[in-house]
Each structure stands twice: as C-alpha cells, then as structure tokens.
Amino acid sequence: MTYRKINDLLLHNQVIASELEEALKRVLHSGWFALGPEVEGFEQNFASYCGTQYCKGVANGTDALEIGLRALGVEPGSEVITVANAGMYSSTAILAIGAKPVYADIEPDSFVMDAAHAESLIGPDTAALVVTHLFGRMADMPAFCALAEKHGIPLLEDCAQAHGASLAGHESKKAGSWGDVAAFSFYPTKNLGAIGDGGAIVTSSSEIHERIVRLRQYGWESKYRVVDRGGCNSRLDELQAAVLNVKLQHLxxxxxxxxxxxxxxxxxxxxxxxxxxxxxxxxxxxxxxxxxxxxxxxxxxxxxxxxxxxxxxxxxxxxxxxxxxxxxxxxxxxxxxxxxxxxxxxxxxxxxxxxxxxxxxxxxxxxxx
Ligand SMILES: Cc1ncc(COP(=O)(O)O)c(C=O)c1O
Incomplete structure (x- = not known):
C-alpha cells in the first residue's frame, strides 16, 4: 500500500531509527544545542559532499535563499531573475529583501529555466540570477554560468530539490558547486531531510562565506557586534545536524x-x-x-x-x-x-x-x- 502516500516519512525514518536515536541521545547529553560540534561536522561533511569549500547551516531553505542573495549583494529595489513554477520560495526570499522577482520562462519539457529567455530579461537593475533545479533535475548550468559571466551577474543555485544531482558529462560535479552560492533545504520530505526544519548555504568564495556567517546570526562580526544590515537569526540546531550527519551517509x-x-x-x-x-x-x-x-x-x-x-x-x-x-x-x-x-x-x-x-x-x- 506504499502507493497511498506521495512520501512516507514514518517508514523512511524507521529504516534507520537506531542510528537516529543514538545521534539524538548524543546531542541531548552534550548540553550544546545550536551551532555546535554537530553543526560544524555536518558543514564540513556537506561541503565535501557538494564539492565546495564552505557550507553554513541555517534554519531552513527559504532563509538559505534570502541569506545567499543578501551575501551576493542583492539590495532593496534591485531585480532578481527566477522562475515562476517553483512554489514561490525564491520569490518569498526576494520579496523579503525588498527586491523584485523577474520571471523567466522554463524550457518546454524539462521544468527548468530557459537560459535564452533569462538572458533577454537582464537589465541595469538585475542583481542576481536564481536557477532552481526542480524535481531533482538540474538546469543547464554550463549555459547559466556562461551567461552570468558574460553579464557579470552573480548566480545562486536553488538545490532544495536536488541534493547530489549532476549533469550528463559532468558526473563528478554536483548541484551546488556550479554557482557563486547554492541554497539547500532539509525540510523532512527532501531527499536529505531533517526531522524538523533545516537548511544550508554552500559556496567556494571565502568572502561570501564570511558574509553568510555574519548574516545568519544578527549581522554579528563577533559576539554582540553588528556590522551588516539584513542579518537575522537563522541557526541550524544540533539535533537536526546530528540527524543530517546520519542521513548523509545514506543519501x-x-x-x-x-x-x-x-x-x-x-x-x-x-x-x-x-x-x-x-x-x-x-x-x-x-x-x-x-x-x-x-x-x-x-x-x-x-x-x-x-x-x-x-x-x-x-x-x-x-x-x-x-x-x-x-x-x-x-x-x-x-x-x-x-x-x-x-x-x-x-x-x-x-x-x-x-x-x-x-x-x-x-x-x-x-x-x-
Ligand atoms: C525549490 C525549493 N526552494 C526552496 C524551498 C524552501 O525550503 P524550506 O521549506 O526549507 O524553507 C523549497 C522547499 O520547501 C523548495 O522546494
């Protein structure tokens, strides 16, 4: 009767219940609950899985998009090109910044953004391009990278539905390692899902990484010292990171x-x-x-x-x-x-x-x- 559900999270977590229970117990008895050793371990493991230099855990995938866009320099009043068929998540992040979503069409059969149409929308106010790898299928990243470079526009990959995805001919280069920044969600139904909300941002730029570190925690440069506007509280907690560390091995x-x-x-x-x-x-x-x-x-x-x-x-x-x-x-x-x-x-x-x-x-x- 497994056809009666689109996704069975009870079954999914039961398969590895003993591993998860051990991880949860470890956190409970550690006395450390947010941005601690489990998060740091997961950040390292996930960066290495994606093939990027850095990974930072955040509270959910929408925050990952928003913080990622802010770290790329998107400001109120600027335009961000995205698709309109991907559940409003990127639009939510763009609107939260006070920027404007500009919608590119998708290719007829792949569900992902049409690079030629996206290029036709680039104008003086374009601050970034969000490419969503929808349903688990990657967009044509060589085309988007060429386009971003040609016009000098930063590129964010939305990988919330594409953990571990790749492109034919580029099998060793995973989703998230193509753009300047990539956003992941670990909502429980995702291919890599927590047992609550979670998200991550990956990048190979040390400068962008430093901005993300500040923005995810109030804009802090160091404790209680705020240097960036647009900061928020978006921490990944230790319980979710411990679960993600277990699940990453099964992904x-x-x-x-x-x-x-x-x-x-x-x-x-x-x-x-x-x-x-x-x-x-x-x-x-x-x-x-x-x-x-x-x-x-x-x-x-x-x-x-x-x-x-x-x-x-x-x-x-x-x-x-x-x-x-x-x-x-x-x-x-x-x-x-x-x-x-x-x-x-x-x-x-x-x-x-x-x-x-x-x-x-x-x-x-x-x-x-
Ligand atoms: C394509 C896409 N982007 C972003 C998100 C936002 O992730 P979250 O629900 O963790 O905020 C989701 C998932 O819900 C998604 O499917």
Whole structure:
C-alpha cells in the first residue's frame, strides 16, 4: 500500500531509527544545542559532499535563499531573475529583501529555466540570477554560468530539490558547486531531510562565506557586534545536524532507489495521454512529475484507485493572490502556463516498494478517458 502516500516519512525514518536515536541521545547529553560540534561536522561533511569549500547551516531553505542573495549583494529595489513554477520560495526570499522577482520562462519539457529567455530579461537593475533545479533535475548550468559571466551577474543555485544531482558529462560535479552560492533545504520530505526544519548555504568564495556567517546570526562580526544590515537569526540546531550527519551517509543509496523507481516508471508507463519526464542522467527524482492534457481526469482516476497524487505547484508565482492587482500578475509565460495545467506528481520515494510501483503503473496504463 506504499502507493497511498506521495512520501512516507514514518517508514523512511524507521529504516534507520537506531542510528537516529543514538545521534539524538548524543546531542541531548552534550548540553550544546545550536551551532555546535554537530553543526560544524555536518558543514564540513556537506561541503565535501557538494564539492565546495564552505557550507553554513541555517534554519531552513527559504532563509538559505534570502541569506545567499543578501551575501551576493542583492539590495532593496534591485531585480532578481527566477522562475515562476517553483512554489514561490525564491520569490518569498526576494520579496523579503525588498527586491523584485523577474520571471523567466522554463524550457518546454524539462521544468527548468530557459537560459535564452533569462538572458533577454537582464537589465541595469538585475542583481542576481536564481536557477532552481526542480524535481531533482538540474538546469543547464554550463549555459547559466556562461551567461552570468558574460553579464557579470552573480548566480545562486536553488538545490532544495536536488541534493547530489549532476549533469550528463559532468558526473563528478554536483548541484551546488556550479554557482557563486547554492541554497539547500532539509525540510523532512527532501531527499536529505531533517526531522524538523533545516537548511544550508554552500559556496567556494571565502568572502561570501564570511558574509553568510555574519548574516545568519544578527549581522554579528563577533559576539554582540553588528556590522551588516539584513542579518537575522537563522541557526541550524544540533539535533537536526546530528540527524543530517546520519542521513548523509545514506543519501547516495536512497538516490539510487529513487533513480530505479524513476527509470521503471519511464520504461513502463505507456499511456498515449501521459508524458513521462525526460530521463536524463544525474536526475535525483525528488518528485516524479507526469504531464497530461487531461490531468484532472487522470488525478481523479488515480484517486479512485487510492493512489496518492499532488500538484507541484498549482499556481505560478505571479498568479499568487498576494500579487493581485499588481502589474506582475498580468505576466504570461507560455511554457510555464502550459505546464502548470498538465503536471501531476505520483509517488516516488525510496521506500515505495515494487508492488506499490506496479500498482501505480497498472492504474495509469489502464486509464480509460
Ligand atoms: C525549490 C525549493 N526552494 C526552496 C524551498 C524552501 O525550503 P524550506 O521549506 O526549507 O524553507 C523549497 C522547499 O520547501 C523548495 O522546494
């Protein structure tokens, strides 16, 4: 019955319960609860996993985006280019700074930003580019790096859905090591998830790293001495870091399980009205997202078979009620809008067993329109 959930966190954590309990106990008896040895250990381990010089733990992925953008020099009134189909997270961070999100369209079939369209939006107020590796698939980073260099614009990778992802031909270079800065979320459902909120920012620039260290703790240069505006309290706690240290050791094997599920779906779903995501190397299948011109009927059909589905995400950022009446809400992006009406997420997580997977495939293939 593993098909009844999009993700089963109870099952996921039960598999490694004894390792987690040991780590939690260690923190409880250490007397140190925020930004301590567990966090420092995790920061080192995760930087080395991503192939970056530095990693700093923060409270969640949205803070990671905001602090990352501030560290890149984004200021109130400036523009940040991002996508509109990624759940409003980057927009939330951009708006929190008082900057303006400028939305680039996505490529027709990959769900990720179209580099040519992004380039056409660069203007005198552009302060940064946020590239989101959505659903576990990386964007075309060689193209974005070239574009950022050509125009002298800093590049932030949103890796909240792409822990350990890579690109074909660049297998040893992981998501997060391409841009000037990268933001990660460890929300419990993520491929690397804590048992509460958590996030991290990685970079290989010592200057940016120093800014992040200050911004995540009130703008402190040293204790009680504030030198940066825009600082906040965004610390990763020791319990979450201890959990993440345990889970990081399992991440690659969980990723392989996700990739196996993704491959089986792609090879066996064969309904004429269902399009499976492009099967590209290095995809880490945070979410398995199908497309159908009859999406609502497909969702109802799967519901009748008790199969869990979801829509990531039902509204483009500029369609969110918060922008109602503003010029930004009038925007139209062809590929983003075509996708938002067709996307449907089906169960894909390491503990989805073969019977569950086959149930999903059989239900889709037997769907009668
Ligand atoms: C693509 C993306 N970016 C950013 C975030 C924000 O992360 P958090 O929920 O930890 O703030 C999320 C996740 O929720 C996400 O999926």
């Amino acid at each position: 690659d094997s969980w990723t392989q399980q996700r990739q196996q599920i993704g491959q089986t779906y792609s090879e066996t779903i064969n309904h004429v009205h269902v399009k499976t995501p492009e099967a590209v190397a290095g995809h880490v299948y945070h979410l398995y997202v199908l497309k159908s011109e009859h999406r609502d009927a497909l969702q109802a059909h799967l519901k009748a078979h008790e199969i869990a589905t979801d829509i990531h995400y039902p509204l483009l950022d500029y369609q969110q009620p918060v922008f109602a009446g503003e010029a930004i809400s009038k925007q139209q992006l062809t590929n983003s809008e075509a996708n938002v009406a067709q996307i449907l997420t089906v169960p894909c997580y390491p503990e989805l067993d073969d019977a569950g997977l086959q149930t999903v495939v059989a239900a889709i293939n037997s769907w009668e329109l």
